[in-house]
Amino acid sequence: MVEDMKGKIRVFCRIRPVNRTEAAQGGAIVVDKIDEFSVTIETPRGQREFQFDKVFSAEASQEDLFHDTNRLIQSAIDGYNVCIFAYGQTGSGKTFTMVGDKEQKNPGIMPRSFNAIFEIIRENSAKFEFKVSAYMLELYNDRLQDLFVSQAGEAHAQTQSHGQARRVEIKRNRKGVVFAQGAETKEASSAQELYALFQQACANRHISATKMNVESSRSHLIVGIRVESKNLTNGSVSTGKLSLVDLAGSERAAKTGAKDHQLKEANSINKSLSALGDVISALSAELPHVPYRNSKLTQVMQDSLGGNAKTLMIVNISPSEFNLDETLTSLIYATRVKAITNNAQRNVESKEIAQLKEVIMKLRSGQSVEDEDV
Numbered sequence: 564m565v566e567d568m569k570g571k572i573r574v575f576c577r578i579r580p581v582n583r584t585e586a587a588q589g590g591a592i593v594v595d596k597i598d599e600f601s602v603t604i605e606t607p608r609g610q611r612e613f614q615f616d617k618v619f620s621a622e623a624s625q626e627d628l629f630h631d632t633n634r635l636i637q638s639a640i641d642g643y644n645v646c647i648f649a650y651g652q653t654g655s656g657k658t659f660t661m662v663g664d665k666e667q668k669n670p671g672i673m674p675r676s677f678n679a680i681f682e683i684i685r686e687n688s689a690k691f692e693f694k695v696s697a698y699m700l701e702l703y704n705d706r707l708q709d710l711f712v713s714q715a716g717e718a719h720a721q722t723q724s725h726g727q728a729r730r731v732e733i734k735r736n737r738k739g740v741v742f743a744q745g746a747e748t749k750e751a752s753s754a755q756e757l758y759a760l761f762q763q764a765c766a767n768r769h770i771s772a773t774k775m776n777v778e779s780s781r782s783h784l785i786v787g788i789r790v791e792s793k794n795l796t797n798g799s800v801s802t803g804k805l806s807l808v809d810l811a812g813s814e815r816a817a818k819t820g821a822k823d824h825q826l827k828e829a830n831s832i833n834k835s836l837s838a839l840g841d842v843i844s845a846l847s848a849e850l851p852h853v854p855y856r857n858s859k860l861t862q863v864m865q866d867s868l869g870g871n872a873k874t875l876m877i878v879n880i881s882p883s884e885f886n887l888d889e890t891l892t893s894l895i896y897a898t899r900v901k902a903i904t905n906n907a908q909r910n911v912e913s914k915e916i917a918q919l920k921e922v923i924m925k926l927r928s929g930q931s932v933e934d935e936d937v
């Protein structure tokens with residue numbers, strides 16, 4: 564059974580507090596939240612106003628933001644394909660929003676989602692049986708890295724298997740849901756376990772960044788959580804996916820003074836983000852061809868943009884005059900995303916289909932099948 568729900572991608576705008584560099588420069592504050600849905604920006608050519616599904620001021624807490632995000636976690640458990648992603652220039656607060664601060668005094672959407680998933684599971688455990696599994700990837704210079712495979716481990720595996728590192732490839736199933744073929748998927752039975760997996764992934768991300776002598780925030784971080792729930796009354800099985808994406812910064816190379824490998828990296832980030840921009844333009848203009856295949860990032864996000872997902876974009880911006888150009892660009896970009904329509908579908912299979920799939924799995928793995936299995 565598939566339940567359809569057409570809807571626009573929702574876009575939140577979050578303004579971060581003025582930082583020390585900006586304060587030291589003494590630049591003016593040019594961004595203002597004028598009501599719950601509107602933000603203005605003072606440009607040399609006059610004031611411009613932008614509307615979003617919600618605007619969060621610099622005073623908004625992580626709880627405030629999650630309060631408005633929480634419903635999507637329930638949707639993922641109900642069998643929808645959900646994507647939440649943060650977009651914005653470097654230092655605009657994407658990682659703060661998605662992950663939180665380093666000490667986790669102010670956890671962001673990812674750790675809060677882990678807790679919320681298992682809270683909902685606990686509340687429904689009398690009627691449903693749940694299975695939660697996750698994959699965690701980073702995308703750097705258009706290369707996908709499985710964050711459950713440590714760099715050191717991979718180097719070892721490469722020598723062991725004559726240089727054959729496992730490749731992660733982005734594929735789509737019959738229903739158009741994206742999955743990462745070749746990526747390790749790990750099960751978690753509590754929020755703590757899921758968070759421990761996330762920490763392991765972050766540690767591997769850090770190792771890989773150090774080896775390449777780059778900041779880990781120069782890569783895109785993709786966390787995919789699959790929630791399978793079996794209705795104990797009628798045996799139907801629903802499968803939802805929650806994708807949480809912390810994109811790399813969107814600033815121009817010229818301003819940051821990037822050189823050599825930094826330039827290559829900035830170009831690659833710009834390439835993937837501009838491919839994302841092209842996809843967004845094509846979708847918002849309802850063009851017949853959408854160039855998803857132009858980068859790995861757009862392939863990863865294919866089902867979240869114009870696909871079958873319920874998607875939320877959080878555009879993070881700086882309030883300061885110093886970042887005026889980038890902020891304006893981000894706001895224009897986010898406005899285009901708002902125009903994209905997705906067709907959210909709930910993935911539920913009847914008891915009979917779920918049983919048949921189990922039988923096929925057993926047969927494929929060489930197990931015997933009993934009469935009562937069919």
Ligand SMILES: Nc1ncnc2c1ncn2[C@@H]1O[C@H](COP(=O)(O)OP(=O)(O)OP(=O)(O)O)[C@@H](O)[C@H]1O
Pocket residue numbers: 578579580582621651652653654655656657658659660664780781810811812813879
């Ligand atoms: N809403 C906020 N409240 C308090 N501090 C914030 C907020 N947003 C961002 N910060 C702080 O600003 C700094 C930069 O934020 P963050 O690292 O999240 O930016 P980013 O957009 O992820 O940058 P990059 O693209 O380089 O990864 C961090 O020290 C972060 O803790």
